[in-house]
Amino acid sequence: MPATRSRRAPTKGDQRELALLDAARVVFRDKPISAVTIDELAGAAGIARSGFYFYFESKQALLAALVDQVVGEVDSEMAEWLASDGLDRGALRRGLQRSLARWMVDGRWLREAFIAPDPGPDMLQVRERLFTTGCTLFRARIERDLRAGLPVGGPPELVATMVLHLRNMTFADAFAKPGLHTEDELLDTLTDAILRLVYGVTP
Known part of the structure; x- marks a missing residue:
């Protein structure tokens, strides 16, 4: 009987990281990358500024x-x-x-x-x-x-x-x-x- 491989479901952390990336795409469509702040990126993803730094150390x-x-x-x-x-x-x-x-x-x-x-x-x-x-x-x-x-x-x-x-x-x-x-x-x-x-x- 072939072995089955379990697939890990996305965690909340995975989902928030993806939400940040998706939010960045949307924000960058309207403003120069250099003008976008960490606060804007975090806000667009629905997380606090401190939450941004949990997933990414910088822009x-x-x-x-x-x-x-x-x-x-x-x-x-x-x-x-x-x-x-x-x-x-x-x-x-x-x-x-x-x-x-x-x-x-x-x-x-x-x-x-x-x-x-x-x-x-x-x-x-x-x-x-x-x-x-x-x-x-x-x-x-x-x-x-x-x-x-x-x-x-x-x-x-x-x-x-x-x-x-x-x-x-x-x-x-x-x-x-x-x-x-x-x-x-x-x-x-x-x-x-x-x-x-x-x-x-x-x-």
Whole structure:
């Protein structure tokens, strides 16, 4: 008889930590990250200021946890393409479409966190965390295709970093200038640009 593995139910602490992260997303949609206070974040999550420090030692620590969430969401959005082989344009486009939908909601703070030219030393550390972690699965996929004999347009780690920059800049512009291009124009062009960058060809 196979062994069963118990799954721990979320504790109140888990729920409050998630509530802080969810509240931060909402607050950061309306105000610059640098202007948001610990009191605002705690209040939006329905806990006392002292409660904030039970879960996060600083706003920087909360941002780092929020970046981890974003990386996990990107991995989930792109999971179909990351698990496939070869160009698979359809899977790549579907993943980018899911990511674009998230950017159109959270684009304000995502732009500040990952695009702003001078976000300050704390945000630079968070940004580095995103690119270091976010490129891992993408790089692994490129390396897998390289071993399978597909041509790749450069060192996998560098190519993965370039793709991440291209995607973020494209989505940041889409958030800042809604309606400038249709969703189909944006997604088709970005999908083909990524495939050309990685493989030198498009389907």
